[in-house]
Amino acid sequence: HADLVSVTFNPDGSVTVMDNGRGIPTDIHTGEGISAAEVIMRQLHAGGKFDQNSYKVSGGLHGVGVSVVNALSAWRKSKIRGNGQILEMSFTHGNADAPLKATGSYEQDKQPGTYEGRSGSQITFFPSAEPFTMVELDFGTLEHRLRELAFLNSGVRIILTDARHADVVRHELHYDGGLEEFVKYLDRVKKPLIDKPIAIRAERDGITVEVAMWWNDSYHENVLAFTNNIPQRDGGT
CATH class of the missing domain: 3.30.565.10 (Histidine kinase-like ATPase, C-terminal domain)
Known part of the structure; x- marks a missing residue:
């Protein structure tokens, strides 16, 4: 609202x-x-x-x-x-x-x-x-x-x-790009291996799930999980 x-x-x-x-x-x-x-x-x-x-x-x-x-x-x-x-x-x-x-x-x-x-x-x-x-x-x-x-x-x-x-x-x-723009920001100093992030959004039984992924040339992955805006330090929902 x-x-x-x-x-x-x-x-x-x-x-x-x-x-x-x-x-x-x-x-x-x-x-x-x-x-x-x-x-x-x-x-x-x-x-x-x-x-x-x-x-x-x-x-x-x-x-x-x-x-x-x-x-x-x-x-x-x-x-x-x-x-x-x-x-x-x-x-x-x-x-x-x-x-x-x-x-x-x-x-x-x-x-x-x-x-x-x-x-x-x-x-x-x-x-x-x-x-x-x-x-x-x-x-x-x-x-x-x-x-x-x-x-x-x-x-x-x-x-x-x-x-x-x-x-x-x-x-x-202020960001209009949502999760896609989020992963671009996280990888802003790294070299991407694909042109743009892969974004997936689905809803079932009133529950919405959004995922954005982007590969870069580093050797370490960075996975962030959030549930209702709350960060999940150990992943999961």
Whole structure:
């Protein structure tokens, strides 16, 4: 649903992640009596409590990632855009400062590749120094991972910005070629033995499998496997 994602290292050491997707659900959760957004932020495995058609992340419905980030952050701020409303909520050491509340509105517009008029979510967090001895995040590690995601999600534009220093670094990651372009990137300094990668895509029982292969003049193979965007270090699915 999203075609634009921004990740920014802010000057104060916090990180802001923003997208123009459907936005985190904000309705009152029938089982908990609080907003779905608060359930997602504070409870492990909360993702499985939501209908798969209305709330689904590429890595599955385990509901661990965002609640763990919230718990391990000194503070965290959420801004959610949906149905013309802007709603905000803040947390301190994993606990909500106040219930989710409406703070503004916007004119809805479905123009692709922009945040203007689009639904979506904006999360800003500052890692807590209580569980971590070092709270400075590594730009290179995140760039590597986001580049993988840009290849695996063809057409999605990911903007990574490091504003922690005087010279701001900004990388735009956007690849329309999917896995074919991914293997070309991996082999960019090697001599190919065939003109272009072999690409295979098939779907059965609602499961899609994509494969791209390219031979080069090196003596070592490099096999990368991903399931729902999650890297499988030992291969397999």
